[in-house]
Amino acid sequence: MIGFLIDLDGTLYRGREPIPHAAAFIRLLNDNHLPYLLVTNNSSRTPQQVAEHMHELGIEVTPDAVYTSSQAAAQYMAEQRHGSRVHVVGEAGLQIALEAAGFLLTEETPDFVVQGIDRSFTYTKLTEAVRHIKNGAAYVLTNPDRMLPSDGGLMPGAGSLAASITSASGVEPVVIGKPSPIIMNYAIARLGLPPADVWVIGDNAATDIRGGAVAGCRTALVLTGVATAENVQAQLESAGVTPDMICEDLQDFIRKAMPQDGANAANRP
């Protein structure tokens, strides 16, 4: 049995647009009962919201097929057993994941400061987070992305906010999201397969492919997002990784990696 850890943005969709062959690829996995998880560094949305967004794009997945950096952060913090009091710098997806895992969100004497993207980040929030960390709260970062693609161009991600918190506090966070082995190992465990039987598919060499390679998975870089046919060599050099496969898109992946299943799907009425 082969399983799949699939990135979202730049792999299945770009903002509000589905990427060609994404819906067909997910249908192929569903029809053949192949285990997969959609693994995203985006901490702002809940799995329910991700599934709804994808439904609007014509890609049918259930919320339990989505695994976010917020869920992985909650799982990591629960394992640490440092306490259950959490100060959150982040959006709804992070707050909901932490509450669902039994954490108490508080401004007073937290055991953890957990930070993701926060599009209403302020000087006051920076000050509070830094003071809590200086007072001994463990600092957890959902994902290290410094910049993100968005409809209006690039925008700063959680990693850029983290740079200010680290600069002020002198404390480096525990990083949860890709390429961290923390999220990769949790996701692999959810699939219940040995890493060597898992394909990690994504558009970002520095996060998806590096994370997959470090975890011992097979890796496929698709040229539909951060990596493109034009920049792929430069991206691989700067990330210092070599994927097992470079694919134009997900149809190309099916052709190269799973020709048997692809043929079965094509022959089905």
Ligand SMILES: [Mg+2]
């Ligand atoms: Mg991506």
